[in-house]
Amino acid sequence: MSKGYRVTIREGWNGEEMLLNSDVYQRIRLVSAMISKSVSAYDSFTFTLDPSHRLYSVVKPYKFFVKVTRPDIGKVFFEGRVLTYSDSMDTSGIIQKTAVCEGLEGFLHDSVQPWQEFHDTTPKDFLQALINEHNKxxxxxxxxxxxEVTVTNSTDNVYRFVDDTKDTYDNIQDKLVSRLGGELRVRDENGVLYLDYMPKIGVTAKQKIKLAQNLLSSSRNIDPTEVVTVLKPLGATQERQSNEEGKTEVSSPRLTIASANGGNEYLRDDELIKEFGVRVKTQTWDDVNTADTLLQKGRNYLANQKAIKYELQLGYVDLSYIKGADMLSCGDTITVVNQLQGIEISERIIAMSIDLLQVQNTTVTLSNDPLAINEYRNRSKDAYAAEINAFYNLIRNQKMNTSELVKKLNSSQQQIKDLSAALKDLENKVNAQTPEQPKPLHIGKIIDVSEWQGVIDWNAVVKEDVTLSIIRVQDGSSHQDLKYMENIQKCISAGGKYAVYAYFRGASTADAQQEARDFYNRTQRVVAGKQQPVFYALDIESVEMGGAASQMRAGVEAYMNQLNTLGIPDNKIVLYIANHLYASFNLNVARAGAIWIPSYGRNDGTVANSLRPTHPYDLWQYSSKGSINGITGNVDLNTEPSDRFKKFLL
Known part of the structure; x- marks a missing residue:
């Protein structure tokens, strides 16, 4: 197996292991093999084989189990079952089968829980009760x-109602992980499965990742969208009497800092404003009843906010050079050294994408807790100094090389003149003050697809100038799109940009929050550690929330709040709103990153015969009967992206 990995498959849990990939034998050679790991979702493994593989017609969902190991160090990189598979043929006639496997945590989806009430129960005992029911x-x-179960709360006591409409995995996520935090892991110890639930899973690795040793490239993503530069602190509600005797107003104001801050309700940080502009937010302390205390809490919050999301992605991390006990696992903390970017920091591995066949495609994503402002500034200074130093080293080397060249060519006057001209040109480029203007962004076709489009030839789609494909993940929580895993994987493999969407079916705010968690987790199950979607879209085109249009705003707000909690900011959330229901829904359209509205008119696949939406939009779905090479049948077409929508594509 390439780079020391061994991939085996067996029919049934106790079946005989068969080699799934070999560098030697053509009949057991995979076309592709990729493991995806994330601390926020369980592992997945995707592999592709062609008809010449001896197991091509044998592999079936749920019946077959796959294991990926490194025999030289005795480490299991993945173990789980085949979840889905799909057959496809591209425009050149090449036929392949792609299988998606889920990790052992997927077993928890195979049982449901009875309705029960728990109180005076520790989190560990509550989890044990859920597992006991699963095991039955x-x-x-x-x-x-x-x-190892070490997650708890301040009282080591939980009060919970088990949801009998959800399976065991979703109950654990909803009743424990989403409320107490922590991470889950199922491990196989000599055929016995153990479930760990810990605040953080992983150790501090001895091995370093260094540029020019086992690292070829790295990129930093800085997200300051949660930074607050102007804060309005709010304390406890100040009850007030209504005009009618004995009745209290339904809505009452909260305590502010005005009386302790010279009549001003706001706190400003001028340094932050200079750096990020005015960004006003509120922060509430329900237990604070005096303005002086509220003022102090507001100042501390503004000065110590950890609002900079920092992510480091490493490319071409060759794990085959990392040996023995130093082998990396998702969740480990590791030191990364890249002198050219001024990086020598210890970060936690939050996602890994391991390409078993082509090591250059392996990536590791690292991040720790959000950065405080001062830490962000220090890192920015280090990075700037390192990059400037690298730039001047490059210029010095160019000048030294040029000097040597002049000495060798001084016998030829013409060559000296040519060299002088080249030096002048180089000097002009180095000293140029105006950077080269970027080329205008080309926006091609924008489509959205689901299981209704069947098997898609993604290579053909991307070649037909499709700039963005918006892929459905689910219709509510109860229906997982049958093609979303295949569509996302193959769109990425074909080099396409993609976003994801989910149809809103929430019957209550709690139900909407669960849908949001399912939407995020199902997406990450496929793409954790890989190319992330450019946005998450909510498809809102029917009256849900118990049939009350007036409650749709609350349901969508709850959905967006849950996505925020999972790390998706508002500017990465798009609302698709039915044109005829726009007014009655009264959604908070100012909050979303973009608004996407359908309006078809004659619906013949042309813009000319379509009717524009009657409400403001950032993207217009003008037809459901478009035609795209690589897709059999009709497909939705979209046009007229606004400037803020175009930012998704940059």
């Missing part, structure tokens, strides 16, 4: 024992 319902090989 499933085969012996899917049964779990509790391993």
């Amino acid at each position: 319902q499933v085969e012996s090989y899917k049964q779990l024992r509790l391993g």
Whole structure:
């Protein structure tokens, strides 16, 4: 197996292992093989084989189990079951089968929970009760024992109602992980499965990742969208009497700092404003009843806010050079050294994408807790100094090389003149004050697809000037799009840009929050550690929330709040709103990153015969009967992206 990995497959949990990939034998050679790991989702493994593979017609969902190991160090990189598979043929007639496998945590989706009430119960005992119920319902090989369970709360006591409409995994996520935090892991110890639930899973690695040793490239993503430069602190509600005797107003103001801050309700940080502009937010302390205390809390919050999201992605990390006990795992903290970018920091691995066949495609994504403002500034200074130093080193080397060249060519006057001209040109480029203007962004076709488009030839789609493909993940929580895994994987492989969308079916705010978690987790199950979607879109085109249009705003707000909690900011959320329901829904359109509206008119696939939406929009879906090479049948077409929508594509 390439780079020391061994991939095996077996029919049934206790079946005989068969080699799935070999560098030697053509009949057991995979076309592609990629492991995706994330601390926020369980592992997945995607592999592709062609009809010459001896197991091409054998592999089936749920019946087959896959394991990826490194025999030289005895480490298991992935173990789980085949979840879905798809057959496809591209425009050149090449036929392939792609299988998507899920990690052992997927077993928890195979059982449901009865309605129960728990109180005076520790988080560990509550989790044990859920696992006991799971073990009653499933085969012996899917049964779990509790391993390391160290997540708790200040009272080591939970009060919970188990949701009998959800499976065991979703109950654990909803009743424990989403409320107490922490991370889950199922591990196989000699055929016995253990479930760990810990605040953070992973160790501090001894191995370093260094530029020019086991690292070829790196990129930094800085997201300051949560920075607050002007704060309005709010304290406890100040009850007031209504005009009618004995009645209290339904809405009452909160305590502000005005009386302790010279009549001003706001706190300003001029240094932050100079750097990020005016960004006004509120922060509420329900237990604060005096203005002086509220003022102090507001100042501390503004000065110590950790609002800079920092992510470091490493490319071409060759894990084959990392040996023995130093082998990296998702969740580990590791030191990264890249002198050219001024990086020598210890970060936590939050995602890994391991290409078993082509090491150059392997990436590791690292991040720790959000940065405080001062830490962000220090890192920015280090990075700037390192990049300037690297630039001047490059110029010095160019000048030294040029000097040597002049000495060798001084016998030829013409060559000296040519060299002088070249030096002058180089000097002009170095000293140029005006950077080269970027070329205008080309916007091609924008489509949205779902399982209704069947098998898509993504190479053909991308070649037909499709700039963005918006891929459905689910219709509510209950229906997972049958093609979303395949569509996302193959769109990425074909080099396309993509976004994801989910149809809103929330019957309550709690239901909307669960849909948001399912939307995010299902997406990350496929793309954790890989190319992330450019945005998450909510498809809102029917009256839900118990049939009350007046409640749709609250449901969508709850959905967006949950996506925020999962790390998706408002500017990465798009609202697709039915044109005829826009007014009655009264959604908070100012909050979203963009508004996408359908309006078809004659609906013949042309813009000329389509009717523009009657409400403001950032993207217009003008037809559901478009035609795109690589897609059989009709496809939705979109046009007229606004400037803020175009930012998604930059």
